[in-house]
Amino acid sequence: MMVVGMYLAWVAFDYAELTPLFSLPLIALLFFGLGYGLQRGLISPFINRPEHQQFLLLLAIATLLVNGCLAIAGPDSRGIQLESQFDSYELGPLVFDAVRVHAAFAAMAIAGLLWLFFTRTRIGKAIRAAADNHMGALVVGLDVRRLYAVTFGIGAACVGAAGALMITIIPVTPFLAAEYTLLAFVIVIVGGLGSMTGALLGGLLIGVSEAVAGLLLQPSLKSMFSFGLLILVLLLRPQGLLGRKDAR
C-alpha cells in the first residue's frame, strides 16, 4: 500500500503540482477510507478463519496492488524532482540530507499525533482496551468490529503518509514493496510487536547500525548487520526490545 501511496503522491505532484507535504494529508485521508472499507468488506469476514487463510487473502490483495500499479503506471521508475533533493543542512562537521530531515520531522509529527490519539481520545483508548482484552472490551459494550476497521484505517493512513514521504527520497516502481516489507518486519521485530516506541527505536537502531557498518566495513555488507541484529534480538529477547512477552 505504501507503493500505491507513492504513486498517488507522484500523480499529485506531476499532474496537480502538489508537493508531497501538501498531498500527504489528502492521501492519508483517502487511505483511511480505503483501509476502513477494506477491513469491513474483505478482512472482517476472514477474522475468525485460520491464519493461513488470512495471510493468503492479504497476499492476494498485495499481488493485485502490485499488478494494478504495473498495469496503470508501467514498469518505469517514477520519481519527483524537488530542489530540496539536492539540499543539505550543515551543523558543524555534520551534514544532514534535507529531504530526509523533512521526512523525519513529518514522521515524528505523525507519530506524535498517533500518540495523542491513542492516549487522549476516547476512541484511541477504546482501541487500546480492545487490543489489551478483547472479551473485556465486548463486555463493556465497545463496538469491537468498528474499532478493528478504524484501526485498520489508521494503519492504512500511516502507510499512505509514509508513501508520500518516501517519494521525496526514492523513485517508485511497482516492485518496490518487497524489500521494504522485509525491512519493516525486521524493525518491528527488533523494536517489539505492539510497541510504537519500540518501532521507532527499532527503526533508529537498524538505520544507525547499517550506516556505521557501511562506514567501518564495506557498504555492501551493511544489511548483514541489520539481520545480525535481528538474530541477536530473537535469541536474547524474543519479544523485541520494548515488546511484551504476550504480544508475540
Next chain:
Amino acid sequence: MTNKKSFTRRNLGRATVAGAALIGAPLPLRYGFAQSPANLKVALLLPTSGGQALIGQACKRGADVANDVLADMKIAAKLEIVNYDTESKPDVSRTQAEKAIEAGAHVLVGAFDSGQTIAIAQVAEQRGVPLIVNIAAAPPITESGYKFIVRNFPTAPMLIGGAFNLHKETFKASGTTPKTAVLLSLNDTFGTAMIGGIKAMFPKFDMPYELVDIITYDAAAKDLSVEVAKAKATKADMLMPVCRLNDAKLMIQELVKQRWEPMAVMNPGSPGLYEQDFLKTMGKYGEFHISNVPWLDPKSAMTTSLEARHAAKFPNDQLDINGGFTFEAMLIAAHAWLAAKSTKPEALMEALRKVKIDQHVIIGGPIQFDAKGQNVGIKAAAVQNLKRKPTVVMPLESAAAPLVFPEPGWNDKRRV
C-alpha cells in the same frame, strides 16, 4: 454504346510505356519488397521492467527502428523481432530464453546486463541457438568456451583499457592530473568484473593517480549516503563510478548534498552518466561528468539513418549506445542470415563467425568476431555531458566539443 478497338502505332506506344511503368514501378521499393516475407525470427531479451527498465527500453528502441534502417541502407533483410522482458532478473532471463526458443526463435539477442546475459548464454548453448550479445561486459561470456555466442560489446578489460588510455589523454589535453582517485562500484556481475579488471590492469597501465579506495555497494541500493560519505572521507581528487542509471542518480544527488566537489566524476567504462533519464533528472548537476565508453560514430551514414529513424519514431527520446548496440545486434543477425541463406542454427552460427560488416554505427573497425566470438575492434571515446547532451570530447580527432576539465563546482555559473 459502341466499343471500338483499334491497333495503331500510338496505342502500341502507350501500351508499351504503361507496361514498362507497371513493371518498373516497384523498383524503388525493391528493398522493401525483398524484406518480405519476414522469416528470421529474432528474440530480443531485454530488461524492459524492473530496476533496469529505462535502459532496457532504450535498447529496445534501437531494435524497433532496425528494419527501417536496414531498408534505408538497402540491406535486403527484414527481421521478425519478438520482445521478451527479463524483468531485470537472471532467473527470469533464463525462463524467457527457453520460452523464446520454444516459440521458434532462430536467433537470440540480449540482454544488456551481464548476469542476465550469462543466464541466457547457458540456455542458448544447451539448445544450440545463436545468441548475439548486444551489451554485457563480463569476460566469462566469451571466455567459457561457448560455441553459439558472439558479443558485439567490449569486455570489462577492453572497457577499462580504453578508459585508462582516455584518462591519460584527458589529463594531457587539460594539463591537469588528479593525484588520487576512489572507485565506487556496484557489486553485481558487471561491477565485480570491472573491479577485478581494474585491480589487475591498474599497475600495468602506470596510471598517474593513486587508487586510494574501492567501495562497493549492492546493485539494488536505494540510498548511497554512506557510500558517498566514505568516498568523500578519502579526499580523493577524482571519483570513478561503476554504476547503472538509478545508482548514478543517487550518487550524484549525494555528492551535491554532501557538498563534495571532486576534480572529476569520470567512469572507467560504465553506463549511468550518459543516460537520457540521468541528464533529464539531474539537470545542471548532471553536466560535465565524463563517460569513457564506446559511442556512436557521427561520421557513419548508417548512424545518420539510425538517428533520423529514431528521432522520427521516438521524438522525445535520445539515441545512445544502448540503442546503437542493440541496432547493431540486429544488423549482425541480418548479415548472418543473408550469408547463411538459412535459419538453421549451425548455418547461422557459421555465418556469424565469418561476418565482416564494414558499415555500422559504433566507432571502431569492421564488426567481426575472433575465435571466442568477441568483437575486438570496438573503440572507446570520452563522452562529456555538455548542454544536457553526451558529447564526444576525446580522442581529439573525434571531438565534437572542447573538453571541460576539471569539472566546475556544483554552484559554478557554468552549470546552467
